[in-house]
Amino acid sequence: MDLVRSSGLPSSVVGMASPGPEVSEDYPIYLWLDAVRHAERALKDLKGVITAFNVNIDALHYIRPGEIENMLSGLDRDLFNERFRNPPDKIDVAEDLLAGLLLSMKTGRGMEWIIRKKAVSDWINENFQVDEYRMGGLAGITANVLARLGVGKIYPHVASLPRLQAELFEGENIKIPTISDGFVAFEGPLGAVREYDEPLIHWIFEYHSGMKVHLRGGEYIVTPNANRFIAAFDDKNTRLHIDDSFVKGIGEVIEEVDLAIISGYHLLSVAESFAEKINFTKHLFKSWKKSSGLKIHLELAYFTDLRILSHVLRSLSDVIDGLGMNEDELIQCLSALSGKRVSVEPANSSEKHLIDGLIYLMKALGMRRMVVHTRDFCVAISDKSAKEDILHAMAFGNLVAAAKALSGRHCGLDEIRSILSGGRLHVSDEGVKALNSIANRLGLRSRELLRDGSAEIDDYRLWFIPTLIVDKPLSTVGLGDCFTAGYCLLAYRP
Numbered sequence: 001m002d003l004v005r006s007s008g009l010p011s012s013v014v015g016m017a018s019p020g021p022e023v024s025e026d027y028p029i030y031l032w033l034d035a036v037r038h039a040e041r042a043l044k045d046l047k048g049v050i051t052a053f054n055v056n057i058d059a060l061h062y063i064r065p066g067e068i069e070n071m072l073s074g075l076d077r078d079l080f081n082e083r084f085r086n087p088p089d090k091i092d093v094a095e096d097l098l099a100g101l102l103l104s105m106k107t108g109r110g111m112e113w114i115i116r117k118k119a120v121s122d123w124i125n126e127n128f129q130v131d132e133y134r135m136g137g138l139a140g141i142t143a144n145v146l147a148r149l150g151v152g153k154i155y156p157h158v159a160s161l162p163r164l165q166a167e168l169f170e171g172e173n174i175k176i177p178t179i180s181d182g183f184v185a186f187e188g189p190l191g192a193v194r195e196y197d198e199p200l201i202h203w204i205f206e207y208h209s210g211m212k213v214h215l216r217g218g219e220y221i222v223t224p225n226a227n228r229f230i231a232a233f234d235d236k237n238t239r240l241h242i243d244d245s246f247v248k249g250i251g252e253v254i255e256e257v258d259l260a261i262i263s264g265y266h267l268l269s270v271a272e273s274f275a276e277k278i279n280f281t282k283h284l285f286k287s288w289k290k291s292s293g294l295k296i297h298l299e300l301a302y303f304t305d306l307r308i309l310s311h312v313l314r315s316l317s318d319v320i321d322g323l324g325m326n327e328d329e330l331i332q333c334l335s336a337l338s339g340k341r342v343s344v345e346p347a348n349s350s351e352k353h354l355i356d357g358l359i360y361l362m363k364a365l366g367m368r369r370m371v372v373h374t375r376d377f378c379v380a381i382s383d384k385s386a387k388e389d390i391l392h393a394m395a396f397g398n399l400v401a402a403a404k405a406l407s408g409r410h411c412g413l414d415e416i417r418s419i420l421s422g423g424r425l426h427v428s429d430e431g432v433k434a435l436n437s438i439a440n441r442l443g444l445r446s447r448e449l450l451r452d453g454s455a456e457i458d459d460y461r462l463w464f465i466p467t468l469i470v471d472k473p474l475s476t477v478g479l480g481d482c483f484t485a486g487y488c489l490l491a492y493r494p
């Protein structure tokens with residue numbers, strides 16, 4: 001698809017003389033151009049954003065060919081086989097780590113397991129090279145994305161702030177509340193360093209599409225797509241530790257905050273009094289809402305314990321304004337709320353599954369707005385009164401993520417604009433297929449869904465865009481968080 005050619009043709013779809021049944025390559029690029037314009041305006045209006053609760057250090061390791069086979073040869077094969085067949089969803093020994101990693105590689109699904117023994121973290125340290133340290137956790141990544149986009153004040157919650165963590169923040173408009181002499185002061189990340197805090201390290205194992213790993217005998221797996229497996233060694237975020245200075249500090253500036261982007265519950269363990277912790281945050285949100293018209297977006301992540309997910313959803317749904325997740329997390333929500341294990345459907349029927357799943361969730365939780373972002377498309381569902389801001393929000397979220405996938409950096413608006421016109425992004429074919437199949441399911445022609453970007457279904461409105469994608473993302477971790485930051489900027493505008 002020639003983006004530059006179609007970029008000047010807003011009528012390429014709307015005014016098409018004889019629309020065929022299938023969506024062609026002429027997806028209206030003006031949607032993304034408009035989205036950037038809207039974002040520019042939103043950035044001017046926005047006073048402050050809270051990003052909470054999970055900030056950590058991501059230690060990235062790119063899997064090399066032959067490496068996993070080597071690791072496996074030094075491990076207990078029977079134990080590994082057993083853990084590969086019956087995934088423990090947490091890591092106590094190296095065999096668990098390899099089982100999780102290979103399961104993720106086999107299915108191409110992003111997964112995150114908690115390391116419970118320091119010995120495993122030491123073992124990883126000795127056996128895998130850290131290719132790069134990066135900002136980790138939704139609260140940290142979205143803070144950086146928003147800072148690059150030019151948001152005036154960003155208040156992340158940071159459970160642990162050693163120097164390495166502070167150095168990963170990108171900008172002085174990131175303000176961290178610290179208490180000294182009983183008073184709250186807001187410092188830039190480096191000014192707020194707490195030298196004796198422990199670094200919270202999450203190992204990110206990234207793999208490409210088409211990587212082959214030999215198991216025993218002639219058996220092997222091939223990764224169906226690029227993705228990552230996360231092994232987190234993190235004593236604070238797994239307890240949903242919330243810093244006092246954050247609670248006090250935010251209380252003082254809350255009137256100057258328009259938006260809170262929340263995540264981090266996925267790291268909680270059932271061994272903690274998780275219901276109490278979740279409840280504490282619910283009270284916090286309620287107190288924020290009393291003093292401010294802020295909107296609260298809850299972004300999910302991969303939960304290893306569905307009891308916690310179910311509790312989070314049921315307990316917070318009446319205090320949050322919207323919910324975001326990826327396709328794997330949607331399946332987790334359905335399993336958690338229905339109490340049945342919802343299996344991953346074959347790709348060709350997954351759109352039906354997705355739409356039915358979204359409607360089920362909206363009803364079960366009484367929510368007003370949700371978004372699911374995937375590599376190939378985004379779909380949102382809202383009450384019927386929602387405005388088309390949602391479409392721009394999805395398009396902008398998509399662009400922020402695509403710009404990161406292409407450049408490896410968090411980009412400002414100018415860079416995003418030049419990437420959009422640079423011709424290196426293209427509309428996902430899979431996304432267009434999904435659009436066709438959703439249109440079929442709704443009894444619409446794809447053209448209509450494409451032209452309007454939305455359609456009514458049951459008591460709701462469904463919003464859909466295929467995404468602009470990069471064929472070979474430099475890395476995949478954090479792309480969902482980039483989407484979330486961009487989406488939230490526009491989705492909750494008054």
Ligand code: GLC
Nearest residue numbers: 058136137138202477478481
């Ligand atoms: C999860 C992980 C974190 C990673 C993030 C990326 O929150 O815990 O390490 O940076 O996902 O989305």
